Amino acid sequence: MSLLLATLLVLLVASAFWTGRNRALALAADGTSTLHSRPSYHGSWVALWCGLPALVLLVGWLALEPGLVDAMVVSALPEEVRELPSGELARVLDDARRVAAGERTAREPGPEVLEAARQLGRLRTYAGLAFAGLLLSVAVGGLTWARSRLRPDFRARIRVERAVRISLVACSVVAILTTVGIVLSLIFEAVRFFALVSPAEFLLGTEWSPQTAIRADQVGSSGAFGAIPVFLGTLLITVIAMAVAVPVGLFSAVYLSDYASPRTRAIVKPVLEILAGIPTVVYGVFAALSVAPMLREFGEGLGLDVASESALAAGAVMGIMIIPFVSSLSDDVISAVPSALREGSYGLGATKSETIRRVVLPAALPGIVGATLLAVSRAIGETMIVVMAAGLAANLTANPLEAVTTVTVQIVTLLVGDQEFDSAKTLAAFALGLVLFLATLILNVVALTVVRRYREKYD
Amino acid sequence: MTAVEPTNATKVRVGDLSVFYGEKQALFGVDLDVPANQVTALIGPSGCGKSTFLRCVNRMNDVIDGCRVTGSILLDGVDVNDRTLDVVQLRARVGMVFQKPNPFPKSVWENVAYGPRIHGIASSHAELDRIVISSLDRAGLLKEVQDRLHEPGTSLSGGQQQRLCIARAIAVSPEVILMDEPCSALDPIATATIEGLIDELREKFTIVIVTHNMQQAARVSQRTAFFHLGEIVEEGETGKIFTNPTDQRTQDYITGRFG
Known part of the structure; x- marks a missing residue:
């Protein structure tokens, strides 16, 4: 399913490039005007409009899909299940996911779990189909719109170059943000540690014996x-x-x-x-x-x-x-x-x-x-x-x-x-x-x- | 052009010199006498073997892989390729100035002191300092760098750097100074300064200079050798080569018809 979708998308992008390039060649063919950019840039621009919005949509879907489907499953469950404490509810959902995937669950699934699993399977299929449709129509829509904008004096080269620059910036932002995230997590956890042990003791102390008591009555674990x-x-x-x-x-x-x-x-x-x-x-x-x-x-x-x-x-x-x-x-x-x-x-x-x-x-x-x-x-x-x-x-x-x-x-x-x-x-x-x-x-x-x-x- | 002087004693006598870089032969049986206390200019089109010839005299070709030299190069009658002659001593007697100024990444003072130090010429720091100052003075650089002796040599201008390299070469009191296109990276004013300097240095040293600049050869040298395709086509007094060459190829080259 997802493989088929990916193949379709790649084919669409390739055809977008091809159609954009041919359109540009046709525009130049009548001889009345010269192209501002070379035909391959027109092609690339149409391909970008076909592929990029679809890509953004895909990333968004992958991030939101589980939460969305879960929320829908929960809302379809009977009231007494929905009223359960959040931990219990999460457990029901977890079991339902396992049942839907054909895996074994830790305890015998109750009727509410089976119901949720059925709901889950149904919703996933529908949601997947709906999403595939949306994705392809976005790609085709982008392609059509971009193709209709091509004119001989259209500055495709400048726009493609800008898109290249933006995507490069985006990649380096990911790398930098990851680093910043790691550093921040280090700092937050270290601050929690320094709330328990004073920085002076940590930095200047000469004895290292990191044992803390798990039970209050334990011996020799002062730390x-x-x-x-x-x-x-x-x-x-x-x-x-x-x-x-x-x-x-x-x-x-x-x-x-x-x-x-x-x-x-x-x-x-x-x-x-x-x-x-x-x-x-x-x-x-x-x-x-x-x-x-x-x-x-x-x-x-x-x-x-x-x-x-x-x-x-x-x-x-x-x-x-x-x-x-x-x-x-x-x-x-x-x-x-x-x-x-x-x-x-x-x-x-x-x-x-x-x-x-x-x-x-x-x-x-x-x-x-x-x-x-x-x-x-x-x-x-x-x-x-x-x-x-x-x-x-x-x-x-x-x-x-x-x-x-x-x-x-x-x-x-x-x-x-x-x-x-x-x-x-x-x-x-x-x-x-x-x-x-x-x-x-x-x-x-x-x-x-x-x-x-x-x-x-x-x- | 300087006035023609009586021919001095021969300092370097090159006989039947051939050089091979691997399979490729760069010099074909070259003969040349370099008279003492004169400037001998080597001219000729690029790739004709002038620099190769120059680098044979102080055996700088030793460091090139696959280079083979045959024939004789006599410095005061002793073959420089003789096993008894140490290359370190040879290079102390035959100094070299390169095409691009190449001061070491050290201070001006240290640059000049480098040679005397490795050869142990000075017995005390005061003597070393005297050698450094007099070398800078003879290279015509002392006035300009007096206050910046301890600044890096690379901070000087191109012309000053080249004169620093000349000072560095004369600090070990060589007998012969080889110059491989010493002015090709310099502007006309710096070039004029160096040419004047070469003319003065001739009193104490024997100088061999490779140049692509005809006017320069005519201005600074007493003798000129014209190289073409690895052979010496013609050599003689500079005045004669430039006004009345016997070979048609020399005539063509100095009048700018090829090369």
Whole structure:
């Protein structure tokens, strides 16, 4: 049914284009006047008038249909059912929907449910048919009206261009509104959390033990929401990851851009970028089952006490994960340094490494800093590796050999499992998310500003 | 056109020089003597091998993949392609100024100090500063940049940037300076300044300049070589080349009939 409708609509739009174009050609054919726009623009304009109103109608219908049909079903139900409390009524409707769809219901459907289901099926069929008719007539109407407006001097090109611009704006508005919506939901939930736990306690407290009592008589569940150990854990792991990723990534970028032969480059660069395609959970397995035990044994050999889930293991593996990110971005900025600068340096008798150290890297530095900051925000947001390899204990420590926990890991553990939604424990996830979001936002803004300033210099 | 002077000792002697970029041959057995303390101009249509010739003298072609050079280039009698000659030392003796001004993204002072630093020429900061100031002075730039020595070199005007590049090249006290169309990106006033500078520099340095501008070749050089399709068609005193060329192709080129 809906497939048939979609096909019909596409055919209509195609024929609208065709008929508009032919109409324009016919208008120009008598030779008395020249067309303002090329015939294909006339065609596109008619096609737009055929397709767009129908599309708007379709979106509106999809949004309103369930509510509309429900309201009609309810109004057709007997009075004693309509008088039921809203929860009961919703349940009746839900059961009716299941019965109409041929699914099983939780309890034996009563007569009012069967009646509602019959109503529902009937209404849906009628409504669907009526809507299909409306949709097609709107499309045909738009087509006819637009076709009748075509004149040789009709400015179809300008109108089509405007329609293109408006649809592009609409798409970006959707993207922006979604982001704004996510941020707002974070803020609202975080505000609810801060009503239960004071912001000072959250931001300055040094003990993290997010347990709240489900029953009043429970023991040891007073709850402590001091986020400092959690953020410190994120900081520690990020520092370790960057200590691995920045030197390795940067130097491999220098090798790829200035030392490698084109053939080596053609092989090595894709191989390096494959690292970026490995799912993070695989890195997590690698960190937890290979790297962490190895570090532990190595530490024992040195007489050090290494936790089996250590910040070092998680950070190092995360660093490996970020290498392609750093090297690919740095390679781009290093290659963008004009070759005239390299030649100038070689011409003065500088060696390759002198040229790179004293001319190329300083020239590319702003871009490299930008790439590094983007990599940092990537490391801060990474979850899976840390969940698997760094542990859950919120230790307040700077020792990379101990287990730590990060913001993202705590968000995961807070939201996994059964908890009432308005407890401080659950809401704490939103507060953590908000602070994390602000941190990465600031980093990204700084990174993008630095990168942009660099671009202005050489373009 | 400058007055013809007695021929000086030969600084660079090029014999049977051929250059290949992969399969393509760019120079076909070129011979040329470059006399010391004179300006030798290389003219000829685009793609005739002038720049290739120039880049062989300080081995800048080394960095190009698939480039192969045969023949001899003797600098004071020593082949520059000799294994015993280090390319770093060679380039300290044979400096280069490029077509587009390419100051490093550093301060004016740092730009000039770059060469002396990497070659360890100055033993103290004061000496380095003296080299920088005298190089800027010899490049005729000191008066204009005196107060902005610590501003970025890229903030200067195009003509000033090119003179900064010349100052940078002479700061390592080279013997030969190669100039690859040094004025092609500059306006006529900046060009006139640089031409005057080249004439002064001739006292201390041997200069080889590639140019597309006939008048420029006639104004600044004492000797001229005309390149065509990878060969030197004619070379000799600038006055003779421009007033009484022996080859018809040279005649056609300098009168603007082709190229």
